[in-house]
Amino acid sequence: MATTMHLDVVSAEESIYSGTVQELIAPGSMGDLGIMPSHSQLITTLKAGELKYKTEEGMSSLFVAGGIMEVQPTIVTVLTDTAVRAEDLDEKAAEEAKTRAENALQGKDPEDMDYEAVKAELDAAKAQIEMIHRIGKTLS
Amino acid sequence: MAGLKEIRSQIGSIQNTKKITKAMEMVAASKMRRAKDRMEASRPYADKMRQVVSHIALGNLEYQHSFVKSRDTVKRVGYIIISSDRGLCGGLNTNLFKAAFQSIAEWKEKDVEVDIAVFGSKALSMFKKYGVVAEANGLGDAPTIDDMLGTIKVMLDAYEEGQIDRLYLVENEFVNSMTQTPRVSQMIPIVAAEMEELEYHWDYLYEPESKEVIDSLMTRYIESLVYQGVVENIACEMSARMIAMKSATDNAGDMIDKLKLAYNKARQAAITQEISEIVSGAAAVE
Numbered sequence: 001m002a003t004t005m006h007l008d009v010v011s012a013e014e015s016i017y018s019g020t021v022q023e024l025i026a027p028g029s030m031g032d033l034g035i036m037p038s039h040s041q042l043i044t045t046l047k048a049g050e051l052k053y054k055t056e057e058g059m060s061s062l063f064v065a066g067g068i069m070e071v072q073p074t075i076v077t078v079l080t081d082t083a084v085r086a087e088d089l090d091e092k093a094a095e096e097a098k099t100r101a102e103n104a105l106q107g108k109d110p111e112d113m114d115y116e117a118v119k120a121e122l123d124a125a126k127a128q129i130e131m132i133h134r135i136g137k138t139l140s
Numbered sequence: 141m142a143g144l145k146e147i148r149s150q151i152g153s154i155q156n157t158k159k160i161t162k163a164m165e166m167v168a169a170s171k172m173r174r175a176k177d178r179m180e181a182s183r184p185y186a187d188k189m190r191q192v193v194s195h196i197a198l199g200n201l202e203y204q205h206s207f208v209k210s211r212d213t214v215k216r217v218g219y220i221i222i223s224s225d226r227g228l229c230g231g232l233n234t235n236l237f238k239a240a241f242q243s244i245a246e247w248k249e250k251d252v253e254v255d256i257a258v259f260g261s262k263a264l265s266m267f268k269k270y271g272v273v274a275e276a277n278g279l280g281d282a283p284t285i286d287d288m289l290g291t292i293k294v295m296l297d298a299y300e301e302g303q304i305d306r307l308y309l310v311e312n313e314f315v316n317s318m319t320q321t322p323r324v325s326q327m328i329p330i331v332a333a334e335m336e337e338l339e340y341h342w343d344y345l346y347e348p349e350s351k352e353v354i355d356s357l358m359t360r361y362i363e364s365l366v367y368q369g370v371v372e373n374i375a376c377e378m379s380a381r382m383i384a385m386k387s388a389t390d391n392a393g394d395m396i397d398k399l400k401l402a403y404n405k406a407r408q409a410a411i412t413q414e415i416s417e418i419v420s421g422a423a424a425v426e
Contacts, residue, residue, distance in 0.1 A: 008188070010184045012182055012367050013181060013285070013367075015185075029347075029348060040345060042345040042346075043192070043344040043345070043353050043357070044348075045353055068360065077188050077192075079185060079188060079189065082285050082286065093286075093290030094293040097276055097290035097294055098274050098290075098294055104275060
């Protein structure tokens with residue numbers, strides 16, 4: 001009977017924790033879950049909260065912003081979200097993405113200040129290319 | 141024969157250009173390293189996701205998510221196209237758009253409509269006239285999933301509501317710092333061929349209901365694919381720019397060498413002319 005298990009805490013952007021633990025308490029969306037080694041396979045969603053784990057050095061904890069936890073007898077993987085999510089927030093983000101596309105299609109794009117800068121950059125590059133061509137011709 | 145002064149100013153301006161391209165090359169090189177680190181960092185999450193999702197997709201489980209079931213008739217397909225925000229990175233975006241257009245044209249031949257969501261302003265300006273339904277640009281060098289959620293959600297909702305029957309991802313694959321290849325891959329329905337075969341089948345315990353867990357898992361899976369695509373694209377952009385700027389720097393160097401040769405020839409000619417004028421002048425006096 002195994003007395004330890006491997007814990008991986010990863011987010012889409014980085015790996016947060018990886019190591020051997022003896023015990024784990026996770027903020028499951030239905031309530032806190034205590035996971036011991038040799039737990040049967042389980043998938044659960046997590047809510048934002050404290051993830052506590054016990055190593056040889058004692059208890060430590062880290063904050064997770066929600067996500068998904070996959071439990072296997074000797075490996076536990078916590079896939080955390082990087083963002084605090086809410087259905088209406090996501091909805092708002094989707095609306096914004098649509099509006100941005102519509103604005104861009106109509107040619108008005110108040111947010112996109114970079115466009116002018118990029119155009120200037122392009123014009124400068126064009127001028128340089130022209131110059132190089134001209135010089136190339138006079139040489140040959 | 142161009143005047144000496146003219147050639148000298150041309151050399152000066154090319155030297156300035158060379159300095160700029162050299163600086164851009166070095167900036168791109170250091171940004172590429174960071175982008176590659178970020179790419180590596182996002183890998184464990186995506187790998188783990190893939191494992192879990194492939195288990196769910198292959199296992200004969202009690203609840204089948206709509207992303208796993210493939211639909212027989214395809215009336216409309218969706219594309220998520222990931223490009224860079226800035227240019228001066230060689231043929232990176234052009235090659236990507238070519239691959240995208242090719243794939244889109246295949247569907248158009250079958251009278252299938254196309255919906256497009258784009259990341260990056262290069263793709264936006266390219267696909268404007270083909271009907272972009274959602275977009276995100278200006279994500280910067282360190283993009284966050286936060287900024288992408290909205291655009292992804294538009295496409296996922298369209299799939300769930302049956303507006304689109306397939307969803308493709310068009311992205312650049314980072315082979316190494318010299319090579320980047322465009323790739324068009326099917327995201328939804330999730331392709332079983334890419335999945336690892338499982339030796340034995342077991343089902344998870346789900347908490348809360350399997351439906352809720354799998355729903356949020358699938359959404360995150362797709363998001364992580366797109367996130368990876370965006371991060372990978374930045375690495376591609378930087379290395380493509382590094383190469384482009386390196387060859388620009390080399391070309392500027394060649395140009396300067398040629399001009400210097402022309403300058404020296406012109407100078408020599410002027411000196412020779414001067415000497416012969418003096419000599420013939422002296423001869424006339426004698």
